[in-house]
Amino acid sequence: MKDSGKRLRLVTIPISHFCEKARWALDRASLDYAEEGHLQALHRRASLAAGGTGQVPVLVTGDGHAVPDSTAILRWVDERLPESRRLYPDGALGVEVAELAAHLDEPFGSDTRLWAYHWFLPDPRLAVGNLMRTRTIPLAQRAIVPLVLPLISLFVRRRYSIDSQSARAAEQRFVAVLDEVAERISDGRPFLLGDRLSAADVTFAALSSPISLPPEYGSPIATLDDLPPRARRRMEPLHGHPACEFARGLYRRERGVRR
Secondary structure, three states: OOOOOOOOEEOOOOOOHHHHHHHEEEEEEOOOEEEEOOOOOOOHHHHHHHOOOOOOEEEEEEOEEEEEOOOHHHHHHHHHHOOHHHHOHHHHHHHHHHHHHHEEEEHHHHHHHHHHHHHHOOHHHHHHHHHOOOOOOOOOHHHHHHHHHHHHHHHHHOOOOOOOOHHHHHHHHHHHHHHHHHHHHOOOOOOOOOOOOOOOHHHHHHHOOOHHEEEEEEEOOOOOOHHHHHHHHHHHHHHOOOHHHHHHHHHEEEEEEOO
């Protein structure tokens, strides 16, 4: 499909794993884009101004068209690639990839996000450090992080109904998905489906990142050593899950690859 040639814009919350999913596809395709990151809560106005629904990511194309939603962005990128490089292959395999990617998208992504916020938000040092290091967030927003962090925390907790009970329920659901993935890869396969990276792999690797904590993540992210003791004790057995090891392997092999 023909594009205007103007630079793409990607409106994000940089730490968001749904935004990371879109970033990965754009980076892999070597498409020229500028990431416009925003703090939580402040992202809503930016999303609406870009033609989105108040959520991120939103991709703004060279002709000003808005592509909201990470899966839609993966599809948009695929339309600009030859079949041999697409994340959604043609034919029956493509149908299977789309079905598995949808299964690994929701509620899995929402569950890992809720759980991570529950454990990470109580440590303001961790949140401030990551946000201050995120250069795609405008300097004016980064400068007010220490002041607005309590409001951001309140917004996030209310927005996603985060408490101990909801975090336990989310963990039960996402661990079931991790177990499914571990069973699927128990034969040693390098990818979830087929013989090359697909949308299912990108979706799972990106949306498991709050648990797997891959160093190659496209925005500053915590390490196990950064976590406060209580959060680290809870995280360690999940971080070492075979499915999380698989996700980190995908990041090591594929996240930095630009074709």
